[in-house]
Amino acid sequence: MMKDSINLTGSICRKALVLWCLMAACAMSGYAQRKQAPLPPGLDAYVEKVLKVFHVPGLSIAVVKDGQVVLAKGYGVRKTGSGLPVDEHTLFPIASNSKAFTATALGILAERGKLRWDDPVIDHLPWFRLSDPYVTRELTIKDLLVHNSGLAPYAGDLLQFPVTTFTRREIAEKIRHLPLVNSFRSAYAYDNVLYLVAGEVIKAVSGLDWEDFIRQEILTPVGMRETLHRFSLFQQQANAAASHIPDSKGNISVLETFFEEGMSDKSNPAGGIVSNAADMARWMQVQLDSGKTASGKPLFTPATASLLWQGVNPMPELNVPAWIAPARTSLNSYALGFRVYMNRGTKVVTHGGKLDGFVSCVMMFPEINLGITVLTNQESGNAYNAIIQHLADYYLKTAPFDWIAGYRKQEDAKFARFSQLEQQALGVRDSNSRPALPLEKYCGTYRDPWYGDVTINMKDGNLLMKFSHTPVFYGKLEHWQYETFIVRWDHREVRGDAFVTFSLTPEGKIDAVKMKAVSPLTDVSLDFHDLDLKPVNKN
Template identity: 35%
Template sequence: MLRFLPPAAALAAAFFAASAVAGATLPGPAQAFVERAVDEAVARYDLPGIAVGVIEDGKVAAVVARGELAAGSGEPVTPEALFKIASNSKAMTAAVLARLVDQGRLRWDDPVVKHLPQFRMHDPWVTANMQVRDLLVHNSGLGLGAGDLMLWPEPNDFTRADIIAGLAHLEPVTSFRSGYAYDNLLYVVAGEVAAAAGGKPYAQLVREEVFAPLGMDGCRVGSWNAGEAGPIARPHRRVDGRNLPAPPERGVVPDITSMAAGGIRCSLEDMLRWVGAWLDPAQPWLSAEQRQQAWTGHMPMPVGRRMREWDNSHFHAYGYGWRLSDMDGHWKVAHTGTLSGMYSSVILLPDLRTGIVILINGEAEDARTVLGQVLAKRYTRPDPALDVAHYAALLEREHALRRQAEPAPDTRARRPATRREAAALLGIWRDPWFGEVALCPRADGIGFASVRSPRMRGRLMRVGERWLLDWDDDGIDAEAWLHPPEAGGGTLRLSKVDPEADFSYDYQDLRFVRERDCP
């Protein structure tokens, strides 16, 4: 069995030292299989960089690193390179809480207000009855991604205290505990519960309760110095068929509000230690009781058509920071992460003592899906026909059918709105959780500008009889319709133009009320 206490010096010496350059190989069929699948995915999706590792029967069996930290830099991706793991951070936040439960510092059924008296939801009954466990399983009644505009796009000036205060203004779309809707804000609250119960800042708890005991020395949380972190993979966005890297990070990288929901960075080396610790039930880092709690289906999730057709799945549920399902008759524990040009995936097949880690520094949703399927199928349903080309073709067909059923509106006939026709919209508007925005004249027409989220700035356009916000920042890929207040009063609203846009652009939760004239 894999052991990670003390930190895995033997593993690091015997394996990672030998694979510290991109393309290093391990002997055995798993390595050859993973290399072939990764190379096919890189070629098909033109990925800037990728790091993939597989644990097979409790042992590291494959590591593949391809591409560059930043496209055109000449700096190769290595197993030591830091990637944003995004929502795979959620399982680490849950693990911190589980360690505190083991230590008797909190209980899963503690009311959240016991640890955070200032916590409020929209409904007072929900406020009083929400337990620590509820923060982790997406059952709050809030809509998909509610309030995420307080987290992204970064940077902005929303704090964790702002998020806790803002929750009271987010209206639920279902009753409490009645259904699943993915949520980020309550994981931020969970991090603050951990800090209150543990008596230390969240970032310090993650280092002490997760990184240190598991030997995950390369991971970074909270604020950290880029010059001391080794190689750092830079996120990329796709523009005109090219991968454009984000600017390099230098000096002190600041703490971000979303840390507990999706802000941790780790290398492939570290993530294999993380996976190895979960695959070894004898590893003493976490009690058997808390392992079972983490991997118990606390909230049912829909079994989608793709799961039924691709994996013959029969159940789907959310544990504490993990998604649980069956795949070709095998138990599967997994999660994905998506954040600003970085994609991650962790797939565990516990009964086979097998785990898969995928880290990509580009816009790669399809590549992540396809590669995860190909690698997992090697263990659940071996078939040479189930390769990258097979799953890529299935996805392309799926996308085509969805676009046909719900096409994105054609907005090419847009033109700048004039001051005269937008006169009734001009002014300073306020949403109770997002804060002030200005709809005011600027040199090129009418501008929309958020006070607290500086990247949320754009120009008001006309598309026929509709109003559209064309963002100045090309990195914001979710344009918004603007809906004027109804005659006689009401609120100014926004909604997505593209129905497939990222759910974290939760424009539908905004309710702007006019406060005053433009300066």
């Protein structure tokens, strides 16, 4: 009886165990079905549609979620007509996304006691000056990174873009001649030149050039083995994306002379790093994990991580149209090499980058441990935004939105605006007017305090303008109206033809020359409008 009772009980227990296992399996299956997939369904098809709609030849994407790389992949081609595919190792300039590396380098040096964020810059660079003695004395290491010095937007970029003969130190020294147009720490005005100064600070306190410090202290520990720390190395790479530029109607062409006019190593601290999806995934992993590298060794401490992402300088609110309404942001500010804001109830840490024919974006959502990088070989920020926002919808679990349609409308509005502005600039002209002076009277050397010399000479009956430190700035002056000419650069891919207007004294001698880009498509770094050219020897 006891034996039979034991057998019956055992049978019942075995059946119960089987039933429990089946129920558990069903529950786990249901959980697996409910668990979010690592990537949005149909992502590849979505990206291919973005390439087509925005006329982007190729791009690469890195997605990091909860510490894991869930995507590092290329789409499209490196160069139109080449048939060479973009993959996760294809190199793209990340341009101003390099600024976060410069800020991180300063954070590492601060942790080592080599500097403090509130140190005056002149404590480390005694030769450095701004045009205002007070600002020179008070400008700190942190101020170099947050665009609040009082300089005009993109001030002094002609010292480095396109390629010039100036060294990084020479550019930093010339900043003293740039006027301050805002009160110190009162406004946001994006600049590149002070990041070059930050590079000089890194050299002064570490004993290493910016490039060597970035490679040795950041790229190597993070495992970014394919990332280039010198822009000059980019041209030598086999697996590299090519530059593609749009015209005023959005038609795309290859910028064949990219390396002649793009940039040189002098600008590396502001925008010289070249990377790919695989390596940018590693960079985001370290940033999202408060400085911890894959080896477990910290690149920097959580305290520095928090500081890098802490807003310092408030930024203007952007006017976001209804067709991309969910992209509206609030509490915009510039941190240390990053922009930070709130979007759809969550904090966003981001930055963009642009160089002729390339745009990129790094966007991180710390509260959900998500990082997204998109690198492209065309100048459509709307293309990368359509991808990033689509991914953000999925991970934030917000309602789907037609970002492709919204950003396509944004793109169309941009080119329509450009076309209208071009027509306005060129549409009002007195074609019967003539220059007040004989052409030879416009010849001579003209000098700007921060750039240097620009010469105008006669050849075969034409006026020719030449910038002494920028080889690609050489071209013919065509009379437009009155005392205004247009300089047409011989190097047609520069995309920077400019009005050149002469001011005369009551005696009919040239007193000054001002310049202004003709097209709204002209890159903002071609800051001709900031030049204040005076004749060296008056006629």
